[in-house]
Amino acid sequence: MAEWMEPSDAARVLEGALAGLPARAELTIADAAAKAGLALRDAERGLHFLSSRYRGTLSTTDQGELLFRFPHGFSLPLGKRPWFRRAVDRVWSAAKGAARFAVRAWIAVALLGYALVFLAIALALAFSGRDDDGHGFDFGWVVLRVISEALWWTFHPFSPVARRNVYDGSLWEDRAGRRRGARAATGGPGAGRRTVRRKVKRFGQEVEIEETLPDDDVPFYEKVNRFVFGPAAPPADPRELERRLVATIRLQKGRIGLLDVLRVTGLPREEADPLMARLLLDYEGEVDVSDDGAITYRFERLRKTAGDVGVDAPAPAWTERVTAPPVTGNAGGPNFLIGAVNAFNLLMASLALSWNLSLDRLAWLLTSAGSHLPTPPPEPSTAVALGVVPFVFSLLLFALPVGRSLLQGRKERAAAQENARRAVLKTILEETEKQAASTTPSTGVHAGALRRAWQEETGEAPDDATLAREVAALGGDVDVDALATGRGLYRFRDLEAEVKELQRQRAAAATEEANVGAVVFRAE
Known part of the structure; x- marks a missing residue:
């Protein structure tokens, strides 16, 4: 049995698909269905919903067709919400944004947090471990101090080395300014770039667009996530296939066959047949069988148009090449920085495990270092907070991209x-x-x-x-x-x-x- 969309949900899809429609443009139900990839029944319910909300006008022809027009676009609802309701919505939106950031950024926070904690511990122990003559109490802490100082002066935000070589990725640039090895570091095209969606005003209406940003505009926490989990796949539009097929139907005078479906979608035949069965239901199509046994599909109602909404011929599926996703999607500079910080955490966690640097022992070292009457040391115990947890965490941060690298060849062969x-x-x-x-x-x-x-x-x-x-x-x-x-x-x-x-x-x-x-x- 066919599923019916809620009118508000269908209206939301139509609002995005019809954004930028001229004020005097008229459209039929078939026009709207073709633009949005909705079933005819859902497009009709969504159009009525939009018409009631945005002061749309309705016309009837002598053939019984309904023509919809939105002279005010989709930006003038009949009534404004109260100020307190708008304030609550803003607060709720900000809270959701903060929650999304916390969920997406927790790995980067943990990575940098442990690095800063280890750096602070190393500096504190190095400075507190001096006797009256100013000599360090342990050669190991001197080594830690050298490492921490080197990392700090290399990667701190105001370091000219970091700003020139790591953060902007120019460590891999030659004198002509061309980046070397960026494509190899990511394993595919589009290295160091990302596609984002944002809303802009066009023709007085809010439209969602896609744009490609350079890698330097990607937040650091997202680079960490891509280093660990790989680049996120671009969001798939569940109605894209239907929009392409409906456009083909309208351009081919309402008559298509399996050959047209295969060309537009690129699907295997066993997947194309069920898709056509659903299209017949959603768009009130009919099946014709010729004397030669040829099976074709006819969609007469989809041809109805007011003439103000056109469709573009979809490109064949083979013009869109399938590519294997890159290992990280980052350029060489961010990968080097993330790997260096994670290696530092792994080294420090290993030292903490070898020295049994539990929190009790750390507190004893900080309070008794340099004291003439030190207290007895605590009983040796496993360093969990400063040893086991960061050690396992750092190993996983290296293991996941290494595992993807090992599978990259298989993915490229499949593509x-x-x-x-x-x-x-x-x-x-x-x-x-x-x-x-x-x-x-x-x-x-x-x-x-x-x-x-x-x-x-x-x-x-x-x-x-x-x-x-x-x-x-x-x-x-x-x-x-x-x-x-x-x-x-x-x-x-x-x-x-x-x-x-x-x-x-x-x-x-x-x-x-x-x-x-x-x-x-x-x-x-």
Whole structure:
């Protein structure tokens, strides 16, 4: 059974998809559904919700079509909330922002917190461990002081070395200003950059946009998270596939086939078939079967348009290359800084474990150092707070990126194979369409063309089993007659029949299907 969205949820999706709509633009339910990727039923409920909230106007045509218009955009609700309600919302928003920051930044806080604690302990013990002659009481603390002083003067915020070489990543720049090794450090394209979403005002309305920022604009806590867990995957739009398919439907006169779905989505056939079943339900489509057994899908209602909302032709799926995510997504400078701080914590935690530096023993060292009448030392115990916890924490911070590095080759091979699968799909679809447009009988797709397409993406030719598996997944079979003559052809008879049937249906599709008729009533 189909699930219905709440009108407010559908309105929220429509508000983002229709932002920037001209004030005098009119749109049908099909226009809104195509822009937002919503089912027709959800688009209609969402439009009515927006119309009641933002003073939208409604018109009716002689064909019974509803036309919606929003002369005030989506920025003038009928009433303003009370001041105390707005204040509560601001406080709540600030509290949620602080909570999100705490959750996302706790690893960076722990990393730097332990480094500062160890630095403070080393300095305190080094200074407190002097006798009356000014000599240190332990050579180990002198070593710790040297290490802590070196780290401080190298990485403190006002250090010219840190500001030039670490924080801005210029440690890896040559004299021409080109960064060296940044791509190798991240393991892929887009190194040292991130994509963020933010809201801006356009045409007097609030619109959410995406922009790419340089790595230097990424907060330090996010660089730490990427060092540990890897870069976060960009948020996936659950309606993107539907928007692309609906745009294809409208551009193809409301008639599409499985071939169009495969081209736009790049999905395997076993996933494309269930997707089409859902589209038939959401957009009131119908299934047609020709005498040749070709299965096509017809969506006449999606063609209805007021003409003010256009759609762009979606690019084929194979134009979007699949890439393996980088190991960290950071440039070399931040990775070096995070690794150095974590190595310092690991070293200090190891020393704390070897010296049994529990909190009781630390307090005794600080109070008795330099005293003429020192108190007896406490019983030896395992250093948990300063030893076990930071030791395990630092090991994990190194183990996770190392583990991802070991798996990086497998991820890159999987990405190359997916690109190869799409290249094979491209070859099959283009060759099938070209032969269908020809007056000569279809001759199928040569195995050599598929092998070359695969090899261009992976660097090696596929074996017979791999190629046969990909062909079978797309409904192809071996042309026995061609195989007997050594030509090695594959036939995709259902796709061939589908292309010819779609050509016939689109040529016969009436332009009146997209016409909404004349306006007979307008509510201003």
